[in-house]
Amino acid sequence: PSCPAHLWEYWRTVLSVCWQVWSWSHRVMAVILNRIRNNKHGYQHQRLSEDGPHNSDPIVEGVTFFVSYLGSCIVDKPSGEETTSEAVKTIVKMAKKLNRKLNQVELTISLRGIKMVDCATRDLHLDFSIYRVSYCMADPTLDRVFTFIATNSNTTMECHAFLCPKKKIAQSATVTIAQAFKLAFESWLSANERKRNREGNQANKRAKEYGLKRTEKIEHNVIDVKKNISDAIAKCEDIVEGLDSNMNRSEAVGSNTKI
Numbered sequence: 001p002s003c004p005a006h007l008w009e010y011w012r013t014v015l016s017v018c019w020q021v022w023s024w025s026h027r028v029m030a031v032i033l034n035r036i037r038n039n040k041h042g043y044q045h046q047r048l049s050e051d052g053p054h055n056s057d058p059i060v061e062g063v064t065f066f067v068s069y070l071g072s073c074i075v076d077k078p079s080g081e082e083t084t085s086e087a088v089k090t091i092v093k094m095a096k097k098l099n100r101k102l103n104q105v106e107l108t109i110s111l112r113g114i115k116m117v118d119c120a121t122r123d124l125h126l127d128f129s130i131y132r133v134s135y136c137m138a139d140p141t142l143d144r145v146f147t148f149i150a151t152n153s154n155t156t157m158e159c160h161a162f163l164c165p166k167k168k169i170a171q172s173a174t175v176t177i178a179q180a181f182k183l184a185f186e187s188w189l190s191a192n193e194r195k196r197n198r199e200g201n202q203a204n205k206r207a208k209e210y211g212l213k214r215t216e217k218i219e220h221n222v223i224d225v226k227k228n229i230s231d232a233i234a235k236c237e238d239i240v241e242g243l244d245s246n247m248n249r250s251e252a253v254g255s256n257t258k259i
Contacts, residue, residue, distance in 0.1 A: 059180050062110035065173050068102035069116065069125075070095050070161040075149060078157055079135035084147045087159035088139050107162060109176045111184045114148065126160065128152075130184045136177040138170045146170040148177055 071091045077083045095102070104119040114133065116126035128150040134157070136148040147161045164170040 059109065059176060059183060060111055062108045062112075063176050065107045065109070065162075065164070065169060065176075066119070067105060067107055067165075067169070067173070068163040069105045070102065070145065070163050072158045072160045075157050075159045078149055078151070081137060081140070084135065084137050084149065084159055085139065085141070087149075088142065088145060088147060088161050091159070091161045092142070092145075102163065105162075107173070109173070109180050111180055111187065114150070114177070130180055133177065133181060136174050138167075138174045143167040144170050146174045 070088075071094055073087050073090045073094070075083050075087050105125070106117045106119055108115045108117070111130060113129040113131075114126065115124065115128075117124055132151045134149050134151065137146065139145040139147065139161075144164045144167055145161055146164065147159055149157055149159050151157050162170075162173070164173065
């Protein structure tokens with residue numbers, strides 16, 4: 001049977017819309033897959049910064065950033081945006097003066113601290129305890145640069161600067177350092193609290209043992225006092241009994257004398 005013209009037009013429109021939807025979804029999936037392939041490291045850092053401090057497991061194990069090391073310089077203050085900004089200017093000026101390719105490094109941030117390993121030679125160049133890190137910041141002018149200030153073994157304060165492939169990675173690295181320090185500080189507080197609880201329990205135990213010993217000693221003294229009192233009462237009864245006997249004998253002698 002023949003189909004009315006308006007039905008043909010309706011089904012042609014439906015099929016056209018379905019084809020457009022399928023094409024659009026196919027393009028979207030292709031874009032997503034390409035971004036995942038091209039940003040395998042950046043995607044991890046972006047996920048970390050989006051999750052924030054709610055997921056601390058990656059920081060506990062260590063988060064690695066693949067960045068370029070600009071260099072370092074000595075600073076006078078342990079913190080401050082002005083201090084790091086001036087340090088970045090000095091470091092960048094020195095790097096341009098040397099005019100050589102920047103070293104690609106792996107910067108691993110964890111509760112234990114910050115480690116920097118050269119990607120080419122696998123040499124360890126930096127290894128700071130997290131408690132030696134006093135400040136970190138993403139540079140407000142050079143948005144792909146982030147820095148941190150740490151105290152080395154000679155008690156000298158140094159500012160270290162890194163160049164990231166993207167602005168988001170620089171921000172994520174800064175957040176990661178801040179989160180690592182926060183978690184390390186919370187861990188330190190918990191450890192001290194557990195230590196105080198253990199010491200308090202031990203003190204209570206010693207006090208309880210001392211109290212028990214003291215109580216036993218007092219009870220023993222009370223028993224001795226009771227025994228001494230009982231002996232004294234018994235002696236008094238003997239004395240009273242002896243006096244009664246003497247009085248009875250005296251009365252008997254007096255009666256015989258009268259007779």
